[in-house]
Amino acid sequence: MIDLPKGDLTKTPVTVITGFLGSGKTTLIRHLMQNPQGLRLAVLVNEFGTMGVDGDILKGCADDTCPAENIMELSNGCICCTVADDFIPTLERLMALPQKPDHILIETSGLALPKPLLKAFDWPAIRSRITVDGVIALADAEAVAAGRFAPDVAAVDAQRAADDSLDHETPLSEVFEDQISCADVILLTKADLAGEAGIAAARAVIEAELPRKLPILTVTEGQIDARLILGLGAAAEDDIAARPSHHDGADDHEHEDFDTVVIDLPEITDPADLAARIARLASEQNILRVKGHVAVTGKPMRLLVQAVGARVRHQYDRPWGDQPRASRLVVIAEHDDVNPEAIRAVLEGVPA
Numbered sequence: 001m002i003d004l005p006k007g008d009l010t011k012t013p014v015t016v017i018t019g020f021l022g023s024g025k026t027t028l029i030r031h032l033m034q035n036p037q038g039l040r041l042a043v044l045v046n047e048f049g050t051m052g053v054d055g056d057i058l059k060g061c062a063d064d065t066c067p068a069e070n071i072m073e074l075s076n077g078c079i080c081c082t083v084a085d086d087f088i089p090t091l092e093r094l095m096a097l098p099q100k101p102d103h104i105l106i107e108t109s110g111l112a113l114p115k116p117l118l119k120a121f122d123w124p125a126i127r128s129r130i131t132v133d134g135v136i137a138l139a140d141a142e143a144v145a146a147g148r149f150a151p152d153v154a155a156v157d158a159q160r161a162a163d164d165s166l167d168h169e170t171p172l173s174e175v176f177e178d179q180i181s182c183a184d185v186i187l188l189t190k191a192d193l194a195g196e197a198g199i200a201a202a203r204a205v206i207e208a209e210l211p212r213k214l215p216i217l218t219v220t221e222g223q224i225d226a227r228l229i230l231g232l233g234a235a236a237e238d239d240i241a242a243r244p245s246h247h248d249g250a251d252d253h254e255h256e257d258f259d260t261v262v263i264d265l266p267e268i269t270d271p272a273d274l275a276a277r278i279a280r281l282a283s284e285q286n287i288l289r290v291k292g293h294v295a296v297t298g299k300p301m302r303l304l305v306q307a308v309g310a311r312v313r314h315q316y317d318r319p320w321g322d323q324p325r326a327s328r329l330v331v332i333a334e335h336d337d338v339n340p341e342a343i344r345a346v347l348e349g350v351p352a
Helices: 025-034 053-059 083-095 114-120 141-145 153-162 171-181 191-209 271-285 340-348
Strands: 012-019 041-046 071-074 103-107 130-140 185-189 216-218 258-265 289-294 301-308 311-319 327-334
Touching: 012 025, 012 114, 025 041, 025 103, 025 130, 025 185, 041 083, 071 083, 114 130, 114 171, 130 141, 130 171, 141 185, 141 191, 171 191, 185 191, 191 216, 258 340, 271 289, 271 301, 271 311, 271 327, 271 340, 289 311
Parallel strands: 012 103, 012 130, 041 071, 041 103, 130 185, 185 216
Antiparallel strands: 258 327, 289 301, 289 327, 301 311
């Protein structure tokens, strides 16, 4: 059992789990659900796009400590942009469950900025009943080490010194930096893929960006002792000033840098061939993320597909049962890279 700080006993603690697309947020939450340390959990999942893949995965892991009714979704919108209409009412529904949860986990969209979400916890409707126990930021160690989601700070500074009119920040780097700057703990995920050298490189990149010293822990397959990330007692909603953001001072923020499209496919016969086509999307069309379920001819179970860039994973997760055998993939990329016809042509194997 996790001992929570005495000052928070009257409030339900919330842990915000943020991180870039495919960094392993859902895998972490599945592990916490399976190892709840005596806590009765509830989960709120925010998807980017209208198709709730992550929430569906988590509901498949529901048990007595986190039943299906304790897992709720917000889709087609950033949590912090839909506070009054969606976020607050959903939290209130979780708090009104017959057995109130001991701890709430919030999985943000991979494109979400966590700081505006923290500000939502200052709303009178929930401030007296909920506290942000901590913000956990996940970073894909292999990707960060390769420089894909963070800038080369020295190079940017040198270029800015040469031309003050240039802005070398990219949308991806801003999202990444805002997420780690808002955190109480950072998890370097997929440590097994990065190796010792990759982990050291990723750690150096993150430490160079941090506004303050934070614990940086390595994780493989979401496996971590829950006591390291739950029960922090950070009261992050009262500590917003210490969590700088690229969007400080702005009245709002936009998500127009990114777009999503849902692609319906016919049944497939070869999962490996589909995985190769998805990898092509990353290399040829700069697609960032693909996830969804696919029907495979002759197989009674649905195929769960998860891709981060050219890294594609697939596995059979559950029988179709009475559910229609529908193949649907969510594809996410920067706005100018989303071409539904070109994406569909690759996935369906249409000759160029």
